[in-house]
Amino acid sequence: xxxxxxxxxxxAADADTGLALVDVGGQPRPVNMALLATDPPGPGDxxxxxAGFALSRLAEDDARAVLDLMAxxxxxxxxPADADLPDWARAADPAAS
Numbered sequence: 001x002x003x004x005x006x007x008x009x010x011x012a013a014d015a016d017t018g019l020a021l022v023d024v025g026g027q028p029r030p031v032n033m034a035l036l037a038t039d040p041p042g043p044g045d046x047x048x049x050x051a052g053f054a055l056s057r058l059a060e061d062d063a064r065a066v067l068d069l070m071a072x073x074x075x076x077x078x079x080p081a082d083a084d085l086p087d088w089a090r091a092a093d094p095a096a097s
Contacts, residue, residue: 004050006063007031009041024049 007024013033014020020041022031032053033040039057041047046063047054058066 002050004048004055006058006066007047007049007054008063009043009045009047012042013040020054022047022049022054 005024007022007029009020010023010028011021018032018034018037019030020033021028023029024031029049030052031047031049034053036047036054036057041054041057046058046060048056048058
């Protein structure tokens with residue numbers, strides 16, 4: 001399974017390296033923009049980042065929806081506390097016992 005993260009472009013791609021500076025999860029990261037070279041995003045645009053490459057542009061609403069979902073997962077908000085978990089999941093989560 002592959003996992004891409006939304007990132008917001010901070011600085012446009014360098015003409016020599018093709019690398020742009022992208023904010024991914026609050027961390028500035030160098031990201032290769034070669035796959036978006038025909039329609040390069042500019043500062044403030046959102047992109048989907050995987051393995052150091054920008055795979056596609058994202059609408060801001062879509063990027064924020066993904067970030068909100070990830071925050072919900074991180075906070076444990078997706079599964080109710082009284083959920084009927086299978087035994088294997090209950091054993092992995094001491095709080096569920």
